[in-house]
Amino acid sequence: MEREVRVRFAPSPTGPLHIGGVRTALYNYLFARKMGGKMLLRIEDTDQNRFVPGAEDYIRQSLEWCGIVLDESPWNEGPHAPYRQSERKPMYMQYALQLVESGHAYYAFDTPEELDAMRARLTAAKVPNPQYNAITRAQMRNSLTLPEDEVKQLLDAGTAYVIRLKVPRKEEVRFNDMIRGWVVVHSSSIDDKVLMKSDGMPTYHLANIVDDHLMEITHVIRGEEWLPSAPLHVLLYRYFGWESTMPQFAHLPLLLKPDGTGKLSKRDGDRLGFPVFPLEWHGTDAETGEPTVSSGYRESGYLPDAFINFLAFLGWNPGSQQELFSMDELIQEFSIERVSKSPARFDQNKVRWYNEQYLRAKPDGELAGYLLESLQAQGQTDVSTEKAEQIAALVKERATFPADLAREAQLFFQRPGSYDEQVVSKKWNAQVAGALAAFAQQLPAATDTSPDAIKALLTQVVEGLGMKLGQVLQALRVAVTGAAAGPDLMAIMSILGVQETAERINVALEQLNSYTAA
RNA sequence: GGUCCGUUCGUCUAGGGGUUAGGACAGUAGAUUUUCAUUCUACCAACAGGGGUUCGAUUCCCCUACGGACUACCA
Numbered sequence: 001m002e003r004e005v006r007v008r009f010a011p012s013p014t015g016p017l018h019i020g021g022v023r024t025a026l027y028n029y030l031f032a033r034k035m036g037g038k039m040l041l042r043i044e045d046t047d048q049n050r051f052v053p054g055a056e057d058y059i060r061q062s063l064e065w066c067g068i069v070l071d072e073s074p075w076n077e078g079p080h081a082p083y084r085q086s087e088r089k090p091m092y093m094q095y096a097l098q099l100v101e102s103g104h105a106y107y108a109f110d111t112p113e114e115l116d117a118m119r120a121r122l123t124a125a126k127v128p129n130p131q132y133n134a135i136t137r138a139q140m141r142n143s144l145t146l147p148e149d150e151v152k153q154l155l156d157a158g159t160a161y162v163i164r165l166k167v168p169r170k171e172e173v174r175f176n177d178m179i180r181g182w183v184v185v186h187s188s189s190i191d192d193k194v195l196m197k198s199d200g201m202p203t204y205h206l207a208n209i210v211d212d213h214l215m216e217i218t219h220v221i222r223g224e225e226w227l228p229s230a231p232l233h234v235l236l237y238r239y240f241g242w243e244s245t246m247p248q249f250a251h252l253p254l255l256l257k258p259d260g261t262g263k264l265s266k267r268d269g270d271r272l273g274f275p276v277f278p279l280e281w282h283g284t285d286a287e288t289g290e291p292t293v294s295s296g297y298r299e300s301g302y303l304p305d306a307f308i309n310f311l312a313f314l315g316w317n318p319g320s321q322q323e324l325f326s327m328d329e330l331i332q333e334f335s336i337e338r339v340s341k342s343p344a345r346f347d348q349n350k351v352r353w354y355n356e357q358y359l360r361a362k363p364d365g366e367l368a369g370y371l372l373e374s375l376q377a378q379g380q381t382d383v384s385t386e387k388a389e390q391i392a393a394l395v396k397e398r399a400t401f402p403a404d405l406a407r408e409a410q411l412f413f414q415r416p417g418s419y420d421e422q423v424v425s426k427k428w429n430a431q432v433a434g435a436l437a438a439f440a441q442q443l444p445a446a447t448d449t450s451p452d453a454i455k456a457l458l459t460q461v462v463e464g465l466g467m468k469l470g471q472v473l474q475a476l477r478v479a480v481t482g483a484a485a486g487p488d489l490m491a492i493m494s495i496l497g498v499q500e501t502a503e504r505i506n507v508a509l510e511q512l513n514s515y516t517a518a
Numbered sequence: 519g520g521u522c523c524g525u526u527c528g529u530c531u532a533g534g535g536g537u538u539a540g541g542a543c544a545g546u547a548g549a550u551u552u553u554c555a556u557u558c559u560a561c562c563a564a565c566a567g568g569g570g571u572u573c574g575a576u577u578c579c580c581c582u583a584c585g586g587a588c589u590a591c592c593a
Contacts, residue, residue, distance in 0.1 A: 012593050047592055112591080129520045131589075162591055180523070189521045189589090197591040204593045228522055228588040253524080254586070261585065310530095313542090317531055321541050340531075343586065347529050350543045360556090397556040423553090473552035485554030 003245075005037025007219050008212065009070075012044040013055035016281035016294065017062050018266055019346075020223065020255040023311045027252060028221045029068045030312070030334035037218070040072035042211060043084040046201045052283070062278040065304055067327050080215045085207050092202035095210050095240070096163045096195050100143075104239040105195055107161045108132075108142040109154055131191035134169035163196040165205075165236070173231035178219075178250035178336045185231040193232055205229065209236040212247055221250045221336070224343075225263075250336050253315050254343040264346060266294070274348050275300050278307070301401030302351065306358035310351045314344045324357060356400050367392035367405060374406035380413055387412075390495050394487045408487070412496060415504055416482025419512060423484045427475040428512055435462050435472050436479060440505035443498045451490035454498075458490075479508035 009025040011017055017025075025041075032039035041063070043056055060075060072078030082088055099105035110118075115132070118140065122130035137144060142164070143151045155161070171187040195206040202210070212220065230249055237246040255264045258272055269276035280296035297307050309325055317340075318325070318333040325333065359367070368388035375383055395408035439461045446457055458476075462469055477489050480501060486492065493501045 010593090014593075044593060050592065108591095115591090123519095126519085129589075131520095160591095164591095183522075185522065191589080194591045199591075201591090203591070208593090223587090224523070225587055225593090231522090251523085256586080258529085263586075313530065315530090319532070321532085323542055342524050344531090345529060347543065350530065353543055395555095398554085470552060477553065483554090487553095487555080489552065 003216070003218050005032060005035035005218050006040065006216050007032045007037065007221055008040045008042050008215065008217050010042045010044045010208070010211075010222075011059055012047065012050070013052060013059065014047075014050045015052050015055055015266065015283065016277045016279070017059050018264065018276045019278065019297075019311060020264055022062060022066060022278055023255065023314060024221065024223055024252060025063060025068055026066065026308060026311055027316070027334075027336075027339070030331050031219065031221060031336060032071075033331040034334045038071040038078075039069075040078065040080075040215065041070045041074070041083065042215070043074055043086075044204060044207065045084055045086045046197075046204060046207050048086070048199070048201070054282075058279065058281060065278060065298055066308055067304055085202070085211065088207070088211065089201060091214075092207060092210060093196065093200070096202070096206060099165070099195070099239055100163060102239065103166070105163050105165050106137075106143045107151060107155065108137075108140065108164045108192075108194075109146075109159055109161050110140050110142070111160075114141070129189065132164065133167060133188070133191045137164075137166075137192055160198040162194045162198050164192040165195055165232070165239075167192050167232070167235065173234050175230060175234050175249060177227075177230075178248055179253075179339050180227075180251060180341055183227070183230065185228075187231075187235070190232050190235070193229075205232060205236065209233055209240070209242075213237075213240065213242050213245070216245075217247045219250065219336075220247045221252065224251045224254050227251045250339070252339060253341060255314060256343050256345040258346045258348060263343075269294055274346075274351075275302075301403050302355050303358045303402075306354040307351070309358070310354045314346070315340055324354075352400055359399060359402065360396050362396075364389045364393045364396075367396055367402075370402035371405045371409060374403055375409070375413075378406070383413075387495065394491050394495070398487065411481045411483070411486065411492070415507065416478075416480075419478050419482050419508065420484040423474050423478045424512060427471075427478075431465075431467065432472050432475045433509055433512070435465050435467055436476060436505050437509055438465065439472075439476075440502040440509070443502040443505075446498050449494055449498050451488065451494045454493050455490045476505070479505045479512075 007028045009028050011021055029039050031037075041059075045051060056074070060073075063070065070076060072080065072083065074083040077083060096105060100107070118132070118136060119130045122136065132140065139145075144166070146154075167190045168187045172184055173187055173190070174182055174184040177183050193205050194203050196202055230251070234246070237243050256262065257264050257268050258274075264276060266276060275295045275297045277294050277296045278298060280299040281294040283292050283294065284290065285292050298304070305326065308327060308330070312325065312330050313323075316334070316338055319338060368385060368391075371388045371392050372383060372385070375381075375388070391409045391412055392405055395405055398408050399405050439458055442457060442461060443454075446453065459469055462472055473489065474484070477486065478484065480489070480493060480496070496504075
């Protein structure tokens with residue numbers, strides 16, 4: 001019988017989730033939906049020292065903004081609650097003890113100082129890989145080297161201890177990664193990982209395996225940084241006797257910094273001037289304790305669909321030439337097999353391009369909504385929906401972000417404060433001014449105020465004076481908007497209205513009088 | 519240092535034993551436009567290197583180089 005596909009996203013609440021994490025969540029989500037399975041979120045907060053207030057909420061909001069829907073999570077519990085490892089704390093010890101009893105794990109009493117000393121000794125002896133392992137554990141203080149009664153005494157006395165996995169000395173550990181194929185690691189390169197910490201909390205490794213098993217996870221899709229510890233996890237499944245239901249692994253390629261080398265880190269955003277976080281994050285500097293702000297895609301004006309589309313293509317592609325995919329289409333097309341092995345570098349140009357595509361594809365009504373919102377924020381409250389829609393339709397081709405709409409729309413609400421000097425000095429003269437004056441005089445009487453009609457009127461006036469349209473257009477634009485460039489002039493005048501347009505022309509005529517005389 | 523992973527245009531990538539090595543972003547040029555932008559068209563641009571295997575390798579294998587991850591009582 002086929003098991004229902006169940007995947008998990010397991011972030012630790014140590015700060016804001018960066019886009020690499022979001023992509024991991026996205027791929028999990030796409031895979032789960034594609035396979036008709038479930039996706040859950042589990043908070044991996046077994047390190048109490050690294051807990052950051054607000055991080056969990058940030059993760060939740062980020063995923064919501066992205067449109068990644070969780071079937072089970074700490075805030076929407078399912079059959080395997082609780083979904084925070086700190087709340088699952090009581091259940092881990094029994095599993096660690098199970099391993100101790102079966103001889104696959106042991107108690108270790110070494111202090112941090114002793115561990116440091118051991119590493120220093122091995123490093124000095126030029127041991128290639130200093131670690132607590134099948135060889136070195138014989139020199140350490142643990143239940144393998146100490147007499148049984150002494151171990152009992154230490155435990156009874158409440159001495160601090162950890163439980164370590166007893167990794168075999170010589171054994172090949174292999175697993176079939178869905179993205180990378182067979183990965184083989186020799187057990188001698190794996191150390192005796194701590195399973196239970198002295199504070200009674202499990203480490204990531206133990207908690208992860210126990211929870212994935214209990215939560216019936218079928219596929220573990222996570223970042224490449226976990227690849228080196230995957231063989232250890234395989235060992236754990238084996239020793240627990242859970243090998244037959246061990247999840248399949250898929251290790252995703254890393255996301256690299258746009259410049260230089262190395263994986264994208266939380267600090268790169270501010271350094272490079274683009275967001276690495278989905279949402280803005282207010283944190284505190286680890287060293288100075290000063291409040292910090294890291295920019296987010298949402299606040300920078302990115303549309304969630306565009307952001308997701310872009311992110312999906314960083315390390316995956318459908319094999320077709322199609323670039324634009326809705327979430328539903330992504331789900332339809334997604335497959336782990338098409339995830340690439342090699343890391344991907346971040347491309348700011350492409351995210352912007354995606355955003356433009358998504359912005360322009362939106363219905364004018366929705367764009368008008370964005371526009372109205374920004375206008376209201378700057379005190380411009382008397383704009384009708386109808387007018388906003390006209391303006392949005394006209395300026396959307398010039399916008400990358402919703403906020404650009406309002407910027408481009410300014411000319412409709414503010415008369416020119418100055419006139420582009422280049423155009424004035426080149427195009428403005430007595431003849432042109434005369435034509436504009438004539439146009440301004442006739443304009444208010446126009447009954448048809450469509451762009452086409454205005455253009456016809458203008459043509460008629462200009463040609464009636466023996467001139468060509470091209471001679472006056474730039475001057476007219478400057479007179480009406482003050483700028484040398486902008487959206488279609490006829491459309492601008494139409495939206496502005498004949499009265500306002502005529503007045504603006506007359507104001508310009510007065511202001512630029514000196515040029516006319518010259 | 520050790521272990522593991524990776525390497526096709528500047529970037530994201532398709533492809534795969536015989537191809538003009540395809541697309542997208544960026545860049546450049548041209549067309550359209552009253553202007554800028556948009557749009558359209560064209561151009562530029564890549565199989566890391568060396569050995570094999572093969573009639574033939576960018577594709578399969580090995581080595582080298584380069585890049586990266588991991589190497590905690592962090593996840």
